[in-house]
Amino acid sequence: MxxxxxxxxxxxxxxxxxxxxxxxxxxxxxxxxxxxxxxxxxxxxxxxxxxxxxxxxxxxxxxxxxxxxxxxxxxxxxxxxxxxxxxxxxxxxxxxxxxxxxxxxxxxxxxxxxxxxxxxxxxxxxxxxxxxxxxxxxxxxxxxxxxxxxxxxxxxxxxxxxxxxxxxxxxxxxxxxxxxxxxxxxxxxxxxxxxxxxxxxxxxxxxxxxxxxxxxxxxxxxxxxxxxxxxxxxxxxxxxxxxxxxxxxxxxxxxxxxxxxxxxxxxxxxxxxxxxxxxxxxxxxxxxxxxxxxxxxxxxxxxxxxxxxxxxxxxxxxxxxxxxxxxxxxxxxxxxxxxxRPDDLAAVARAADRGLRPGDPVLFLPARTRNTALTYPAAFRGARDLALAEPAAGSGTLYGREAGPLRLRHRMASLERVWVIADRDVLAGRWTPGSPVERAKSAVLAEEFTPVRESVRGEVAVRLYVRRALPGLSGAPEPPPVPPRPARR
Incomplete structure (x- = not known):
């Protein structure tokens, strides 16, 4: 044995x-x-x-x-x-x-x-x-x-x-x-x-x-x-x-x-x-x-x-x-x-690491997908967690306390692009989280952003969203260029 x-x-x-x-x-x-x-x-x-x-x-x-x-x-x-x-x-x-x-x-x-x-x-x-x-x-x-x-x-x-x-x-x-x-x-x-x-x-x-x-x-x-x-x-x-x-x-x-x-x-x-x-x-x-x-x-x-x-x-x-x-x-x-296993968070972290740059905004949908960042923090170093209000360890929770829906919408209002670490069932509409904050995340993404890049690892997807064009304008904006990231030792 x-x-x-x-x-x-x-x-x-x-x-x-x-x-x-x-x-x-x-x-x-x-x-x-x-x-x-x-x-x-x-x-x-x-x-x-x-x-x-x-x-x-x-x-x-x-x-x-x-x-x-x-x-x-x-x-x-x-x-x-x-x-x-x-x-x-x-x-x-x-x-x-x-x-x-x-x-x-x-x-x-x-x-x-x-x-x-x-x-x-x-x-x-x-x-x-x-x-x-x-x-x-x-x-x-x-x-x-x-x-x-x-x-x-x-x-x-x-x-x-x-x-x-x-x-x-x-x-x-x-x-x-x-x-x-x-x-x-x-x-x-x-x-x-x-x-x-x-x-x-x-x-x-x-x-x-x-x-x-x-x-x-x-x-x-x-x-x-x-x-x-x-x-x-x-x-x-x-x-x-x-x-x-x-x-x-x-x-x-x-x-x-x-x-x-x-x-x-x-x-x-x-x-x-x-x-x-x-x-x-x-x-x-x-x-x-x-x-x-x-x-x-x-x-x-x-x-x-x-x-x-x-x-x-x-x-x-x-x-x-x-x-x-x-x-x-x-x-x-x-x-x-x-x-x-049901998922492989190391693979999700590697996919995020290939795209994320210091200062990039990240949204975890639902909050439990933040587990990836808590377990493999190096892949998310320097990224901005849009919804997080209080860290997991300090708040006595598994995944941290998140900001309210209005505050979250305010944080996302000026963004041109956002990385989303999400449950595939949520993205496909097969499951709707009951929390008002989670519903606000889904609503803002559906109303104001469109996905342009995706990497799927089991039940978790890593997506890049960019803001949609304003009414009356044709097409969606091109995502900002992503410079190569220096290799980590």
Whole structure:
């Protein structure tokens, strides 16, 4: 997992969510704390962790290293779970399957919290199995609480573990221990839930999940490649035969009895809730992936148990995983391309850098596209941000506070040309921002300017607009000549 995570880690550009992590984590602790009162409180603990990491070196590789390390830890924890709940060869196969999963590899290279949440959830599950068998519950509750502070939807671990307890038919003592730990974790998370609920506009773009959403997640969990998908699906179904404790024994969770609830309950619960209030995104339940390789490995072990004297079973299983890796290698290689992310802000910055000159006016439409300038400020050095009234860090916002519509119109009234960094959906009229300032930006551009040059990088366009000719005059003015820009070292 560590090797696959480090492979191609320097993609040469960040996408918008990573860029938010980068620019927020580079602020001072008081500035981060101020931001969390108004927006993104759900990622607050993660921002503080990355703030400490980026003091070593503020670069995109260092930004992603915590996720790489967390993914490697998760693979090891999956292996430990398989060994504890079944036998060492199940742990070996499950850990390797997790490591070669394209979904795990994708989020191992993201500068976001999801790989760390997966590590915390898997560690909590391992502590859960130990507590059920006579260990203490305080460590389990502590890890669950910390994981939920990395992302509050990790709280869906609790119903998954409750189902595992029911399948294992544990006694009242185990239920009391789990209940106390779950209650403590829930109460500890309550302040974050209250604050993040007030910031729910951050996920207003989400839509209710559909049957296709569930099918897509199943594909990502079991393997996008057809051969790997069908093989893993068959083995997982065989693994489900071991859901309950064998021989009627009570209080002994099985590998399948822990893995299946972990893999199914969090995504299913979030999808059901999202039918009424959309909250589901696949990355929010990445931690549920840990249950899938355990279930697949348990199924393979059950099949091999029909022939108990099969020699070299463990190495043969490892070779099968290597074949799965070979089959999915093109997917893993393609995922290292920045174009596979929703956008590439480094490419947008390079396009802006080729056109912008010191003193040139720039308009960001909508304000979140200013993320490019906050992440790659060198490309915008010397440019005039027309709408900005207060910088992002000082205002306690993600992208800065902008001037009002009248002030913005006044600033644009004397301009002959303006560079626009814009969302393509806004430019095409497929989405209209609700803010009066954003509507004013679009209106002034449509009424008084015309585009003469464009460079598109994914979902973000870099356009040069020039003022239209006055009524009664023919044609539009030629854009002022653009002198060559000296090369930067």
């Amino acid at each position: 560590l090797a696959l995570g480090c492979w191609g880690l320097d993609r040469g550009g960040m996408w918008r969510d990573e860029a938010v992590t980068f620019q927020v984590a580079r602020r001072t602790v008081p500035q981060i704390w101020r931001l969390l009162h108004d927006v993104d409180a759900v990622h607050g603990l993660y921002y503080l962790l990355v703030h400490a990491v980026l003091t070593v070196h503020p670069g995109e590789v260092v930004l992603r290293l915590p996720s790489v390390c967390a993914a490697a830890v998760t693979a090891g924890l999956v292996a430990a779970l398989g060994s504890r709940l079944a036998r060492p060869r199940v742990g070996l196969w499950a850990g390797l399957l997790y490591a070669v999963s394209p979904m795990a590899g994708h989020y191992a290279q993201e500068g976001r919290s999801y790989a760390l949440v997966a590590a915390g959830a898997t560690a909590a599950t391992l502590l859960f199995t130990r507590a059920v068998r006579g260990g203490t519950w305080w460590a389990y509750g502590t890890v669950v609480a910390l994981t939920c502070w990395l992302h509050e939807f990790a709280l869906l671990l609790l119903p998954a573990h409750a189902l595992s307890l029911a399948l294992a038919r544990v006694g009242p003592r185990a239920w009391r221990g789990w209940g106390c730990a779950a209650a403590a974790a829930g109460l500890g998370l309550l302040p974050l839930v209250l604050v993040s609920r007030a910031q729910s506009a951050q996920v207003a773009w989400l839509r209710p999940p559909t049957w296709a959403t569930a099918q897509g997640l199943l594909r990502m969990f079991l393997g996008p490649a057809d051969g790997v998908f069908w093989a893993c699906l068959g083995l997982a179904l065989v693994g489900l035969l071991g859901l309950s404790a064998p021989g009627g024994r009570r209080g002994e969770p099985t590998c399948a009895g822990v893995a299946a609830p972990l893999a199914v309950v969090p995504p299913l619960a979030l999808m059901l809730v999202s039918r009424m209030s959309p909250l589901y995104v696949d990355r929010y339940v990445l931690y549920a992936l840990s249950g899938v390789p355990l279930l697949v490995a348990a199924g393979a072990d059950r099949l091999l148990s029909l022939r108990p004297r099969t020699p070299l079973a463990a190495p043969a299983g490892a070779v099968a995983v290597l074949l799965a890796l070979t089959h999915q290698l093109p997917l893993l290689r393609a995922d290292r391309d920045p174009a596979r």
